[in-house]
Amino acid sequence: HQLFAAGVMSHSGHGNLSARTGPGSFLLTTVGNIRALTPDRLALVATSGEVLDGELAAENTEIVAMHSLLYRLREDIGAIIHTHSPASTAFAVANLPLPCRTEPLLRSGQAEPVPVVPWGPRGSDASTRGIEQALALQPTTRAVLMGNHGLLAFGPDPLATAALVTAIEESAQSEIAAAPLGGAHDF
Numbered sequence: 001h002q003l004f005a006a007g008v009m010s011h012s013g014h015g016n017l018s019a020r021t022g023p024g025s026f027l028l029t030t031v032g033n034i035r036a037l038t039p040d041r042l043a044l045v046a047t048s049g050e051v052l053d054g055e056l057a058a059e060n061t062e063i064v065a066m067h068s069l070l071y072r073l074r075e076d077i078g079a080i081i082h083t084h085s086p087a088s089t090a091f092a093v094a095n096l097p098l099p100c101r102t103e104p105l106l107r108s109g110q111a112e113p114v115p116v117v118p119w120g121p122r123g124s125d126a127s128t129r130g131i132e133q134a135l136a137l138q139p140t141t142r143a144v145l146m147g148n149h150g151l152l153a154f155g156p157d158p159l160a161t162a163a164l165v166t167a168i169e170e171s172a173q174s175e176i177a178a179a180p181l182g183g184a185h186d187f
Helices: 064-073 086-094 103-107 125-137 158-181
Strands: 015-022 025-029 042-046 051-053 079-083 143-146 150-155
Touching (some): 064 079, 064 125, 064 150, 086 143, 086 150, 103 158, 125 143
Antiparallel strands (some): 015 079, 025 042, 042 051, 079 150, 143 150
8 A cells, every 4th residue: 555655556556466475486466456455365376377276357367477477587576566657657658768867766776777568468479578578688677668558567575676666656757857857867
């Protein structure tokens, strides 16, 4: 609820979260509205994509591939947050990478621009292929902007990932606010 209070999550409550539970599995939110999240609304999913325990709502079956892919590609990922936070989604809709020009973003471990993944239907091969290509080009990135969609952030644990989402949203807000003042400057 702190992320919602900070205004860094989708105002509608739509999004999804996951956390690695071991080398081959993770917990995933079973519903699309994470404002309604309770401990009984989590499913245990294998990194192969198989649901091991629990039931996913129809809209969340589409996100299994995205979360599974990230956990398979990067052993350092312990948690994932996907949201449609307003300012970072503005960059995603504009298909613009978010530069690292703020101290909080730099300190969160995202020292390079947050790349944009081309739009693909949710859960599609095009979407996951774009994420995989972005990580191949920027292997240390901790987030991607999903073109015409929203933010996908990942970190070593849920708290670090939540802090990253906050830093990205604040950085996007700062970039937008600085534009009429002549634009933000690099470090």
